[in-house]
Amino acid sequence: MFDTLREIHISDIDIRDERYRISPESENISFLSHSIKKMGLMNPPVVRPMDDGKFILISGFNRIKALQQNNESKVRVRSTDTHIDDYHCLLFAVATLAFKRPLTQVELIISIKRLSRYLDREDMTKISSAVFNTQLAQEFIDDLMNIGSLPSPALKLIHTGQLSLKSAKKLVRLDLDAISFFLDIFSKIRASASVQLELIQNILETSLREGVHPKSLFQELNLPNPLDGETVDMAIRTHHFRTLVFEQRYPVLSRTRQAVQDKIASVKLPGTIKLIPPENFESRKYSISFTVKNHEEFEKNIQHLTDALENMTLREILDS
């Protein structure tokens, strides 16, 4: 399958042809450039010779880019023989990386999407351990293929951790407008996988209840979308957005919680004493707790609670 090592001109490599590329492009390759400068190229890229005398890359995209950055004109490569086919080049590209380190989710998705041109899901499952260095179930392969068909920037968001596979799987079932709407949201926030799922569910359920498309939910409800415009920090923006979405999904619950929190704040208990309402107000049990370091603090807290007995708002909270 492979000829021996040979030296070629970098300009003879068609680096725009990325048919075997399975890793997203690294934004910063300065470390790699520096390393090559200091120690030379440790692993030669693998290329496929084409009929026109040019080459296309099977592996080593970043290395070639780093060499270009170092103004190198030639590179030692491993070249395949001339009659190797596309399928085997792709298999080689995937397996080389998978046996070097576990593939990232995005690499797995890209690999499966590309291989699906040659293999059905059943065959892919059969060869998965030999190619991906792990056994993949058919259902998982289906999911990854579906996720791979999501429009951009889905893969980029998965790569940056802004979209979990589970959330992506939920999006796959939606129409294109809704998918784009959610991808836009996730490109503007940074939420844990469970919060992403909560957001998707709450937005979809509110839209269904209101009979509007998710993408016009905010306009229909006359709400300012906290993701529009310049909002500060990503974490604050995420928090505001999550709160807004929850308020639309559970309006009465949200208002009740807020009203009770306001009332609790107006009782002005000291910071050491916590008055916690029952979860979702289904039971009537409020919990009151305080922490003490010594007996004196204990006495103080008891005194605060005794004073609070006269507080009408507290009575209202507990007896409502």
Next chain:
Amino acid sequence: MKIETLFMDNLLPLDDETEYLISRIHLKPQKIHDSGEVYDFINQADDPVSLAKKTLYITQNKGAVIRNCPGTCHYTCCDYTILHTGTFCTMDCAYCILQAYFHPPVLQYFAGLDQIGQELQAVFRQNKIFRIGTGEYTDSLIWEKVSLMPEFLVKTFAGQKNSVLELKTKTVNIESLISLDHNEKTIMAWSLNTPEIIRSQEKGTASLTARLEAAKQAESKGYRLAFHFDPIVIYPGCEDQYKKVIQKIFEYVRPETIVWISLGTFRFMPGLKAVIEKRFPESTLCYGEFIQGLDNKMRYFKPLRIHIYKEMIAGLKAYAPDVFLYFCMEDEEVWEKCLGFFPGKERELGRLLDQCAAGRCNLNRALI
């Protein structure tokens, strides 16, 4: 929904009851040795629930024929007794818990009037009031047109004085029962909802008007009546809609013939949501403000429940101040805020319902 496939236990005798049933269903039963064959048949479908609604399995009840209703902790239960005559239903309500309760659901008809008769006689001999219903795991009257069971039950209950039979339904299948001598021991009960909910969520059921017309007809023959607002669904404008339903009840029937009216807002096991979303993609039932209740079922946020209950109770009290109203599975706070009392003592609600049954159905009051 029309039955398309009929299975029958091989060992089940062909007697008057089964012959009558088979002759009216107009299908030749496939005799089976093992119930697994029915389960396999249903499970192979893409939508086992829908297939199960068209597949009848005539069998014998191998478990307890008479059992206590499984209430849930934290919420007050009414001490009902279930007469287990079958499972599942031919109608197709989006919210039906039976879709998720059985895996897979099987439409079973439990043949064996003798067995049921004997078990009931044992109940009738006890010194205790019983409120017995067949509508817990099925609709009480789905088989009325093809089965001898409803008639048998009404007649059997007519001959005793310590139990009432409640036939709870969304059908208008009362033809075979209407002229029976029921001796006031059968309560014909209808689950009611707003026309909008009936139209959108209760596929295959009778309309509100048809149910009330049937109730009126039953009343005219001396039957005692009950109504169940369950599940009450909260949606914009529902207060007025439910009040209109209440008004309509009393355009058809008199308060004096109503033994009780229950109210219960929609609640569901979390697993039901996925079933509803899959089988009824148009339904927005599950997108109300549901929180997880203390029994782990999803329930409307309590202030919403209290609000709709108060509105409905005010409407009901205006027309029927003396009719006993109760909640199905609610807690002390809801009872107190909406009805002004809480049957907190053990079996208290059951005792109150026994009193209603005794008063309106002429049971032996000494047993309360």
